[in-house]
Amino acid sequence: MISTGHEVLAGVLRIREKRLQALLWQRAKPPHPNRWSLPGGRLGPDETVEHSIRRQLAEKVDVRELTHVEQISVFSAPDRVPGSRVVATAFLGLIPSDADPELPDDTCWHPVEDLPETAFDHEGILFAARERLRAKLSYTNIGFALAPPRFTVSELRDIYSAALGYRVSATNLQRVLSRRGALEATGQTVAAGPSGGRPPALFRFTSRDLQITDAFAVLRPPG
Amino acid sequence: MISTGHEVLAGVLRIREKRLQALLWQRAKPPHPNRWSLPGGRLGPDETVEHSIRRQLAEKVDVRELTHVEQISVFSAPDRVPGSRVVATAFLGLIPSDADPELPDDTCWHPVEDLPETAFDHEGILFAARERLRAKLSYTNIGFALAPPRFTVSELRDIYSAALGYRVSATNLQRVLSRRGALEATGQTVAAGPSGGRPPALFRFTSRDLQITDAFAVLRPPG
Incomplete structure (x- = not known):
């Protein structure tokens, strides 16, 4: 042996x-x-x-x-x-x-x-x-494990871009993660920067357990 | 040690x-x-x-x-x-x-x-x-490894249903796998059964290498 x-x-x-x-x-x-x-x-x-x-x-x-x-x-x-x-x-x-x-x-x-x-x-x-x-x-919500509890979409974009090794669009990222139910607005905003403008919204992940976010929704078991 | x-x-x-x-x-x-x-x-x-x-x-x-x-x-x-x-x-x-x-x-x-x-x-x-x-x-095309080289959609439905442990819709399965580029028609049909009707089309997987079929298309690197 x-x-x-x-x-x-x-x-x-x-x-x-x-x-x-x-x-x-x-x-x-x-x-x-x-x-x-x-x-x-x-x-x-x-x-x-x-x-x-x-x-x-x-x-x-x-x-x-x-x-x-x-x-x-x-x-x-x-x-x-x-x-x-x-x-x-x-x-x-x-x-x-x-x-x-x-x-x-x-x-x-x-x-x-x-x-x-x-x-x-x-x-x-x-x-x-x-x-x-x-x-x-x-294909999962694993971004929750890299992000702080609350973040702006541009902060999340920077996290995904750094992890993936290429620049990701903040608009697409917010749209895809929201559509899949992984991301939600907290209702809070951060203070606007020195240039003024609308203060950015704060988001969070809806779950801090790893989940497959896509998973062929139509193939899921009934109920 | x-x-x-x-x-x-x-x-x-x-x-x-x-x-x-x-x-x-x-x-x-x-x-x-x-x-x-x-x-x-x-x-x-x-x-x-x-x-x-x-x-x-x-x-x-x-x-x-x-x-x-x-x-x-x-x-x-x-x-x-x-x-x-x-x-x-x-x-x-x-x-x-x-x-x-x-x-x-x-x-x-x-x-x-x-x-x-x-x-x-x-x-x-x-x-x-x-x-x-x-x-x-x-979230992948792994069905290629269970299916024969060519199959009808209802044969594929039976394979997915047996593996997943619940009944899957043949229509949804064909739509999702086709939209993701995992499935394609061969242009061939099988002989119609004894009841007649339109002969079912034969399909195949487009690749026999494991691929993530969804992969946040919008997050993919440019080019």
């Missing part, structure tokens, strides 16, 4: 200053000293991979800030780390743009478009996390 | 006689003798989980019949199998309704709604595979 180490790793993402950022910590010791790693670590004997990633993320960030965590994929190339074999279960974690968790000294946010030197296969895992986020932005 | 066994398992599904069926093999030896298991087995030292599941499925079915294979989730409860710990990477596999692969003597198809006694946590893995299929039917 082949015995294999098992670890859990998370690509934890947020939007800040109109850029998609990832949470990374800098390795002090070999292997790969000074390179940047995803948060996570070895699976403990009495925990599932889900318990394990939440336990290990709690060592890096206040887990109350984590608005969404999901499994993305297993990374199992036999030589993905030096030494004896370790299979990794990878997760996507999301933090809203208004949260600013305290971080350990070895840990900081890096723009995904401009990463420092990363350890092992962690860059590939991070890109897989970004791909999962981008896909889910297109 | 904790060492853990790693296995790969697949919920392989098809539609036959208007029912969703799963491929299971009957265990001869302990643990869980006579119970029914998902195809799969131990991860080999020199293979990824993707290579491993394809290698092991090839022992049960002609892999050319497999129209779609994807990772669904890791099952990692510490006591999911007796004895030393084994983490499982679970896959969904799909076979089209017109394929009839030869099977080993210990292996056969069972209706997912009426399963025999299953081994370990395999029933839960199978239900997770069914959930993944149902979710993807709503």
Whole structure:
């Protein structure tokens, strides 16, 4: 029987200053000293991979800030780390743009478009996390996990644009998310800017649980 | 360092006689003798989980019949199998309704709604595979992997209804899949039945690669 180490790793993402950022910590010791790693670590004997990633993320960030965590994929190339074999279960974690968790000294946010030197296969895992986020932005309400509780449409446009990597139309975004029942006006507005004009309306997501927003409405079960 | 066994398992599904069926093999030896298991087995030292599941499925079915294979989730409860710990990477596999692969003597198809006694946590893995299929039917073209190359709309309706577990309208199904560019008429018809009437048109999926069919068209990148 082949015995294999098992670890859990998370690509934890947020939007800040109109850029998609990832949470990374800098390795002090070999292997790969000074390179940047995803948060996570070895699976403990009495925990599932889900318990394990939440336990290990709690060592890096206040887990109350984590608005969404999901499994993305297993990374199992036999030589993905030096030494004896370790299979990794990878997760996507999301933090809203208004949260600013305290971080350990070895840990900081890096723009995904401009990463420092990363350890092992962690860059590939991070890109897989970004791909999962981008896909889910297109057919779910997952934007709730990146946005603050209330936001203007132009703020939401900046969040979607940063996550998707291309500029999105604020008008289309509001129309599509509203039509799908994912977005609603709060009835509040923000103060108008120095140029005056009509004060922008504040919106919120109607749900903070992940939902497929489209889902072939006509194919849904009756009732 | 904790060492853990790693296995790969697949919920392989098809539609036959208007029912969703799963491929299971009957265990001869302990643990869980006579119970029914998902195809799969131990991860080999020199293979990824993707290579491993394809290698092991090839022992049960002609892999050319497999129209779609994807990772669904890791099952990692510490006591999911007796004895030393084994983490499982679970896959969904799909076979089209017109394929009839030869099977080993210990292996056969069972209706997912009426399963025999299953081994370990395999029933839960199978239900997770069914959930993944149902979710993807709503926002992708994954129906191509269950359907024959050409089909009438009412045949396709029966496939979707069996997979989703509730009756779907043939008219709505044709309209939605056509509008999304997933379905097209072949220009051919089948012979009319004994009752006469206009011979039904034959359709096909426009692609046999998995695609998100909806994907917020307005949010797509320019060009």
